[in-house]
Amino acid sequence: MPSTSIVTRLIKRCAGETDSGDEENRACATRGSQQCFYYFLLGAFSRTSLAFATLQQAFMTTPSPGTLEVDFAFLDGADIVPYTAARTGAITEEPTNVALNVSNEREDAPSSTENHVGCRNRWYDSLPSYRGRGIFSAFAHCTPRGSLRYLLRLVCFLTLLGVTAALFIFIVDLSVHGLEKLRNLISSVTGGALGYVLYVLTGVTLCLLSTFWCAVLSKEAEGSGLPQMKSILSGFYDRMKKSLELRVLFAKSLGLVCAIGGGLPVGWEGPNVHISCIIAHQFYRIHFFRDLCTDRALRLQTLAAACAVGLASSFGAPLGGVLYSIETIASFYLVQAFWKGILSALSGAIVYELLYTTPLVEAFEGTSFDPSDVSRTQILLYAALGASMGALGALFIRCVRSIYELRMKHYPGSSRYILVGGVAFLAAAVQYPFRLFALDPRAAINDLFKAVPLHMTDHFGWAELILLPLAKFVLVALSIGLPLPAGVFVPSFLIGAGFGRLYGELMRIIFGDVIIPGSYAVVGAAAFTAGVTRAISCAVIIFEVTGQIRHLVPVLISVLLAVIVGNAFNRSLYETLVLMKHLPYMPILRRDRTPEMTAQDIMHRIESEPHFCPDADPSHIKSVLDKFPSRLVFPVVDSNGFLLGAVSRRVIVSRLHGVLRDSAESTVEQNVFVLLDVADLSENIEGLVDETPSGEHSSKGKVPANLQESSASIVLPCDVSPIIVTSYSLVRQLHFLFVMLMPSMIYVTEQGKLIGTIEREDVVYGCRETNDIS
């Protein structure tokens, strides 16, 4: 294989050359269909002349003439812009005549993803700026390209996302109201026992319909949705992508409408977050936004913004939505994502404000407490409320978990329809005699938050005030784990407001009229929700929902106490749901790993693992791909065992296609891996839009069936700087690397030789497939 060494030498020589001049065109990729294919992407175009010279030299050393096909990828200034232009020049026997027509025509819309795999922007491309001052320089922090057009596209994307999601969420809410009114109408027209029966019957039917949609369309639509988003944003986009498909959107929205319309006391903010994320993901399909979706970092940031939109559009709380999404979803947060979240959430919140002032649906009302209400001596009372709400929140999580475990233990095979039917029957049977339970939670919360005495509220007396939170507590705990879309924020809000108002009324009896029970309802709502979700930003949401910020100190104190007390007992509900559903989740270590184990203890020794040599032939590669269908990245080692780099399944699959296309022209059997200075290939860059899937779901389909017949050459660009550790590295170091850098694989070397590989699955919790929870 003389060509390998030539190209390696070439690359080395080029890489050794420092930067100078020729700012416009900074990198090129050439690919020949000569005796072997050359493909390289160099960091700086100033090296290109040298590269060309060496290429010519390489051709001089190869005996037979042929054609040289060249693909160019230019780097625009400091940012990678995957321009491509294919040019063909005939290689004559006189190599100095090689015609290399360099073109910097820009293909704005990438014609095929295949051309761009080598140029995808890495996760860290969107880290802080590499630019000085100048137009939109600070947005170069946020946008890998730093151009005005790119920024405008991003702003369009974020605004449109906010508006669309808010509209969609409004329509869902409207449908829920329609169903509720219809049910009430039917039962009230008939009245009496028949009305009762009809009310229960319609409720049960709708709930069964809800779980039916999930069963038929997509089981990914079950549950809150936030745990899945947690998993995706912690770095498991590739594995969890199926939760973002269009059919999940239908299942989630139809299921949500039927579930809430059917009277189950579940919330809509978690499903709304899921719906927003699906909408964002579907936007990537739009041609205009294609550029945005190739950047992995930006993709994660836009998904985080979508989460914020989901929350903001549920409550009209843009700030709270963004903060809540930061707290519940990430373990670390890039500050540059903040403005993106705010922009999207604000768009959503404006739409919310416009729509929810219409009398079509219920909306949260602002409170009107007198600012002087909060005397400092009451702070202790608020703090006690906060602490007890934290304990209650922990108890709630414990109940949800116990109910789920009980069901899994005693009725593992029980039908989803029996489960849902049973709970729906219970809910409807309770709601008909006590119409308060059937009330929209927003109306009940508005009533509880009122500053007026209890007897002047619309719906509440002492009996209702005691019954409502207790009954809701039980019903919500039963409903959360059901196999249908079910959020938990709004029910928690209601339960907390109920308990808080009750506490306030009791305090009023003890301490007299200085106590305004409504303010305790506000604090209780925030604190119980914080106790369940462990998010301090529940406080911000309540400020935005009530429109009053004068209770800042008592609300913050009780929320903080609720979080601390809750954490003393167990994990947050969302983390518990992640554990219950066995979702992959970076921040949690695998159960059989301890932080003090070493890489050596957990690595897969390279002997038993798939790896390629530079001279592997396509049929071997295909057999390895087939043997390890879930493997995303493969190491490349030379004959002495030295690690040369890593090559991704996605690249292999797309190259194999290329080989097939070229095989008509070329019949040479040699195969060359060339080490390339390529951006992220070892990390889990994935097919983003559904028509170019990859990984475990589609790899077998993508590897051409007639590959074995083809004996053409294949060239695989590989990442020369994958993440390397020594065999003494501790698991906590590895875990840290996985959390912060999100690679899909880490390589263990000893004196440069690859001795083992460690996948995310070897360190991180829950990398099994999602279980069906019914």
Next chain:
Amino acid sequence: MPSTSIVTRLIKRCAGETDSGDEENRACATRGSQQCFYYFLLGAFSRTSLAFATLQQAFMTTPSPGTLEVDFAFLDGADIVPYTAARTGAITEEPTNVALNVSNEREDAPSSTENHVGCRNRWYDSLPSYRGRGIFSAFAHCTPRGSLRYLLRLVCFLTLLGVTAALFIFIVDLSVHGLEKLRNLISSVTGGALGYVLYVLTGVTLCLLSTFWCAVLSKEAEGSGLPQMKSILSGFYDRMKKSLELRVLFAKSLGLVCAIGGGLPVGWEGPNVHISCIIAHQFYRIHFFRDLCTDRALRLQTLAAACAVGLASSFGAPLGGVLYSIETIASFYLVQAFWKGILSALSGAIVYELLYTTPLVEAFEGTSFDPSDVSRTQILLYAALGASMGALGALFIRCVRSIYELRMKHYPGSSRYILVGGVAFLAAAVQYPFRLFALDPRAAINDLFKAVPLHMTDHFGWAELILLPLAKFVLVALSIGLPLPAGVFVPSFLIGAGFGRLYGELMRIIFGDVIIPGSYAVVGAAAFTAGVTRAISCAVIIFEVTGQIRHLVPVLISVLLAVIVGNAFNRSLYETLVLMKHLPYMPILRRDRTPEMTAQDIMHRIESEPHFCPDADPSHIKSVLDKFPSRLVFPVVDSNGFLLGAVSRRVIVSRLHGVLRDSAESTVEQNVFVLLDVADLSENIEGLVDETPSGEHSSKGKVPANLQESSASIVLPCDVSPIIVTSYSLVRQLHFLFVMLMPSMIYVTEQGKLIGTIEREDVVYGCRETNDIS
């Protein structure tokens, strides 16, 4: 050197052993003063028995008898707890008689830092939990030890920090008011021209005194303080530690009192942030909190919390303070730091509320706009205001920079006293005839925010409204770069409020009484401040300051627009100050680096760089330390050039002391580096409390003078998994690693051999020493 290979073999064998049983004692460190010293820290104590056996075997192979000194470090469950116990056992010629008295007595208060260097918790120890459920399990996320006592200490620390900083800030504010009153009293008593002269004279004197304090006590106290905190929290704690010394606190507070008292229109929130951080840093000295300060991650988190306290105590805005500190200081934010910031800031804000309701000082007043004021059609007007405030903010930054550059260019050697005296004279000369300019900014802002018409405000007419923002704009731009403590937030707030009110009044003339000019002042204040600082959380601060959140949408829209428009022109003021002062700052790339350069282009080849072999002798080590006084970490390579690990200057210096102490007993000349599975040693673990300094400032002092006479052995534990890259790695990859993982050095290897090193300084901007800006 047979001993090297023995110990290496030993370590390898131990590391290969998997975990089992013996949970209580999980690691041991042994050190012998035999012919060679053995020192190792293993991950799991189950390996200890094996380690002991192999140690005995090692002794069997070494001919001469001696004593074996053993230090033990136990790992407690999943968390590293640096227990130590020194035991000495006599080694006879019969090695099976080695007495190894394992003790798990706990030394709660580390008696000397030297014993613990190997056990310091790494930055990522406080990443997400390695624990299951159980008491305070979720706080195991946040606290490396996860114990209740540790948590209580942390809560104490954070609360005390909030309270102390708020009190300190209040006293500073009180002193400022005292000085202002005194000056007014003096000038009003005399009156006329003499009063004018006295007013100007006292003003100039006080300002000169302010810069005098900075010159005498510490030049680190000059400027806002936020840029220094940016630098520290981006990962340059070791280089910038001198900004956190006690004398800086005195310089900063005295200087601040004199500067504002002397009538300079500078703000106090930046200095307050600096003051809070110094207080936090000084708290580390307290014995009770010692444990907390050994954890680098926690240190950064508590410093971030201190920043939040500084802001929260300046405005009584806990939420805004935390968010503002996130936005202006970090490039990424660990979510677990959020509750710490909130807790501290809330403590500070409660103290603020209690103190600022006293009539001793001015405070921000809540606004009382009618919620229905904001009609939707006005949103366009608000947006236009936001955009123009963004442009004005950018202009302001440009002015500050130009003034500074002009001064540097034309008067580089000009005395600080002339500069300060000149600006102080100008300020005082303007303030005496226009007493509005001498008004406390909070009083002026309260007036501008009022919902009443202009003629009903206390201080403003049309002339004042036009003059005030323009004059302040010029004066503040002049004052910011002066060599005395000077914040920018409050002056920006005032300028923005002035421009906003002016805009509002103009709109009122055009559109009539539907416009409430006061609300435009609120929006203008938030937008101009956002245009200067590029922080969206200015919106949150204004909600908390005014106590009204109903203007949520217009405020957020205009703030967002201000940030976007401002970013179109230049960097934020704080980043500009970082650049102007040449502070080291991770997120900015060095000017002569492009993201596409490779590691090979920028690395220092190992031939010219300091590195140690395992058999280096103390005198050689000392000479290398002296030759490279600013180097924090040194690589260890074997005779074939393979990278074995890295050893920190701190460890070397402390070991050299150990050698001196032992040298009485031992006179053997051999020296062994043993590769150890030690927590963070390669990263910039630094002397935290001032009595154990390290690095460039003190290394020469610390290396014992009589070292050269001493020929004793030295054992240096080294980190076996430093960060390694290949020579093809791009600068943007390196930059990413530096930003996210904050190492002080990265190693470039080729097939396992060390070929070069890359320091932070080679990639990151501004690693020169801080320049004196006067």
